[in-house]
Amino acid sequence: MPVPVLLARGWPLLALASLISFAPEAHAQRVSARDKAKIEVLQQRMTAAEKRYADALVLVTNADPKGKNEGDAALEDMEDVISDCVAQKGCQVSNLLVTYKRLLKNNADTRDSDDSDVIANDGGLLEADPDHVGPLAADVPEAARAAALLNDKRHAFDNMVEYNPAVQAGIRRWLTDMRPALMNTYENYQTLRAVMWPEWEKRGLPEALLFGIMAKESNGRVHASSRAGAAGLMQFMPATGRRFGLGPDGTGFDTRFDARSAAEASASYLNERMRELNNNVELSLAGYNGGEGRAGRVYRQNVGQSFWVDNVYNQFPAETKDYVPMVIAAAWIYLHPQQYGVDFPKVSAQPATIRLAKSTTIYELTICLGSTGTRDGYMRALRNLNPRYEADGWIPAGTIINATTRIAGLYNRYCVSGPRADLARTLITADLNAAIVRPTAASYTGNVAVGSVVPMAGVQSSTPVPTAPAAPVAVPAAKAKPKAVKSHKVGKGETLGRIADKFDCDVRELARANGLKAPAYALRQGQSIKLQGCGK
Template sequence: MPVPVLISRTWPLLALAGLVSLAPEAHAQRVSARDKVKVDTLQQRMTAAEKRYSDAVLLVANADPKGRNEADAALEDMEDVISECVKQKGCQMSNMLATYKRLLKHDADAAADDDVADEAGDRLEADPDHVGPLAADVPEAARAAALLNDKRHAFDNMVEYNPAVQAGIRRWLTDMRPALMTTYENYQNLRAVMWPEWEKRGLPEALLFGIMAKESNGRVHASSRAGAAGLMQFMPATGRRFGLGPDGTGFDTRFDARSAAEASATYLNERMRELNNNVELSLAGYNGGEGRAARVYKQYPGQSFWVDSVYNQFPGETKDYVPMVIAASWIFLHPQQYGVEFPKINAQPATIRLARSTTIYELTICLGSHGTRDGYMRALRNLNPRYEADGWIPAGTLINATNRIAGLYARNCVSGPRADLARTLITADLNAAIVRPSAASYTGSVAVGGVVPVVDPNAASSVPTTPAAPVAAPRPAPAPRAKPARSYKVGKGETLGRIAAKFQCDVPVLARANGLKAPGYSLRHGQVLKLQGCDK
C-alpha cells in the first residue's frame, strides 16, 4: 500500500543528501574509538527510526489515525540522524541513506502496476509472495521439491496442461470466478498457519490452493452430506488416521486450519510415494479413494492419468476433480496471463484480547468492511473455528485475527457509537416487536351474565311475575396444558446454530436443555435434541 506521508517529506531528506558531495569522505579519515561509538549510536537511531516507520505503515494500513503522525515523526528522526552524520567524523552517509532508499523503493513497489506481461509472451512470473525456500526433508516429495521453483514455473512441468485443464480454467474464470476469488481471500487470511506445513513437506503452494478451492472455497466449517469436513474435507476415518477428529473438548480438529494443512500434506505425500510422484493419480486418490488409485496404478504401471484405460477406471466426480484442482493451481501461478487480479489482503497474523464479551456476529458488525468487500466474518470464523458465530465469547479471551482486524477492533468495537450500535443489533429480540393489546384497551361488545325475563305491561295483574334466577359465576377456564418439548434428530454436518435458526430457538436455552457445553456445542449425527426455547 502506498503511504503518502513519505512523499510529503522527500525534499528535506534529499536536501540533506545533497550535502554529501560537500562533506569530506568520512571513511578516508582516521576514526577514534570515541567517534566510532558516536557513529554506532547514529546507526542505531537510524535503525530504530526505520522500525518506527514500518510500524507506522501498519497503522495506516489498519486505518489507525496515529499512523500518519508516527510516519512523519519517524522521517523527522531520520532527518536528524542524517544531519548529525554530516557533521560526525567517521559517519558514512551512504549507509544512512540506504535506509531512506529502502523506504522509497518500498513505496514505489507498492504503487507500481504489476500487470506487465513479458515481452516474449511466455508464461508470466508468479507473484513474489508465492516464492519461498522449500524443505525437501520428506523423501517421497524429492521430485516435487526439486521441480518446484515458482520463478520458472516448474510446477507446470509436474502436471499436464491439456484441454481438460483448459476447460477447468474456463469454468474458474466464468461461472466459478466468484468462488475462486473468495477462495483466494480466505486462503490469504489462513496462509500463515497453512502454507508452512506444506512448505516443510516439500509440496507446492499452488496445489494447496487448488485443493482448497475445489474442496471448500476456503471455508473452515464446510461439510458434505457424506460426512467430509473442514478446509481439506477429511472423512472421519481418514481424519483419525492422521490425527484429526474430536479432541475431547467437543471440537473436531478437522475444522482447524493448521491441523488440516499438516494432515493433508502428509496424506498427499503418502499418495505420491505410492504412485511414483504422479500428481494427477495422487489427486485421484485424494478424491476417489486411495485403494482405487493404488489398484489402477498397479494394473497400468507408468501410465498417465489421462490414458483412457486409466482415466475410465475412476468415477465421474474424480474425472472432474483432478483437472479442476490443477486449473485452480494454474491460475494461482499465472493470474496475469488470464487477466485475474487477486485482491491484496493485509493478513499479517495478530491476536485480540477481548475487552468485553462478544460474538463473531457482533464483531462483524462493529468492524465494518474497510479494506474488504464482504467484511470480516469469514476471516474471524476461519481463524477461530471453535466458536459458533452467535456464541458468546467471554471478556479477556484471546482470539486470532489479523493486524487490520486488530486495528479496527480497537477503533470501533471496544466503545463508542459503532460498538453500541452493534450490541443493540445483536441483542435485538424479534418478539419485542409484536404488539399484544391488554384487556383494558379492548373496545368490543361483550355479553355478561344470564337473561332476565321482561314483564309485559299489558298482562293481567293476577299473573305473578317470575323473579330472575340468580346468575352463577362463570367457571374459570382450565389452565392450558404445557406442551411437551418436541425433539429433532441431528443430520450430517448440522450445527447447533443452524438448528437454532431453523426452529427459532434461543441457543443458550437449547444448549442447556440438551447438556451441551460452550463454545463448541458439539453434536453427533443422529443425536436427538429437545427443542426447548424454540418458537417454530
C-alpha cells in the same frame, strides 16, 4: 550440452527488467559516516554473491551437481542484501540491482535454443506474471519483491502436471460461472496462508496445489462439511483424518476444522500418495478424491501410464474425473493470473491477536468492525482464524483470539466502546419477540354487556330477552405509589451502552426516556439522565 539458466527459471527477462525499472530510488538525505560504512559493506556482500553465482555457473557447465545448489545459495545471498538495503538509510537499491542486470545478460548470452524448461505444452512461452508478487510478498517494496521472485521455485508445478484441454476446460469454468468461488477462495486462503503454507513448504509440496485443492474442496471455508461426512478446509473423512491425527480432541472440537492441522495432515497424506504413485500428481489427486485403494490398484495395473490414458482415466468415477482437472486448473490460475485477466484482490492478512476487552460474539465483532478494506466484512476471516467458536456463541472477556493487524486496529477503534460498539450490542441482543404487541383486556372497545335471560309474557321461552345489567359496585381502589425514577450524571467517556450495563437497563427504553436518537445515542459529560426501566 545446454547450459542450465538458473536465474531465468525464476523470473523471465522482460518481467524482471520491468521491475528493475520501477525500483524506488532513495530520497535525497544526509547520510552519516556510520551509514556510509554499512552501505559499503552491503556493496561488498553483493559483489561476493555475484562472484559465487558466476562460479556456480562454471560448475553447472561442467555438469557438477553442486552448481545448482551453489547458484541458489548465491541468489539467496543477493536477496538478503536487497532486503537489508531496503531497511538501511541512504542505501539505493537501484545500485545493487545493477548486479542483477549483469547476471541477466550473462544468462541471455549463454542460453541455448533448446532450453525447454520455459516451453508450455502448447508450444508457446509460459508467461510469467508480475502479479505473482501478490501471493508471495504483499506490502514489500518493489525492489525486494524482484529479489524474492528471482529465486521463485513455485513454477516447478508447471512441469509436474499436464496442461491439456481438460485443464483448459476447468480454467474456463473457474473464470466464468465459478469466478466468485475462485475469488472467495483466494481471499480466504490469504488470511490462512501464514498457518497453512509453512506445513506444505516444509514437506516440499507446491503452494499452488494447496490452493487448488482448497478451492475445489471448500472454497477456503474452515467449517465446510459434506453430506458424506467430510469436514474442514481439506475435507477429511473421519477415518482418514484419524490416521493423520485429526478428529475430536476431547474438548468437543474436531481438529479437522483447524487450518494448521488440516494443512499438515493433507500435506502428509498427499506425500504418502505421491510416494506410492511415482510422484504422479494427477493420480495422487485421484487418490485424494476417489480413494487411495482404487488409485493404487489402477497404478499397479498400468505402470508408467498417465492419468489421461483412457484405460486409466475410465477406471475412476465421474466425480474424480471432474476433480483432478479442476484442482489443476485452479492451481494454474493461481500461478498465472495475469495471463487470464485475473486481478486477485489485495488482502491485508498480517497475523495478529486480540485480547477481548469485553465479552462478545463473532456476529457482534462483524458488525462493529465494519467492512473497511474488504467487500464482505470480516466474519469469514474471524471464523476461519477462530474455528473453535460458533458465530453466535459468547466469548468471555480477556480471551485472546486470532486476527489480522487490520482487524486488530478496527477492533480497538470501533468495538471496545463508542457509538458503533453500542449499536452492535443493540443489534446483537435484539429480540424478535419484543416487537410483537400483545394488547391487554382493557384495550378492547365496543363490547356489549349481556345480562341474565328471563322469560316474558307473550314471548316464546326459546327467545331470550336480555335484561339490563346490574350496576357495578364501586370498590375504592388503593392508590398505587409511583415508583421513583433514579437519575445518573454522565461521567467522562461514558456511553449509553455502558450506563445500561451498569444499571441493568434496556438501552432502547433508556434512550426513549431521555429523548436520545439512535444510532448515536449522543451524551455529553455532566448530563443528567433518567434511569427509566433499570433494574438497579
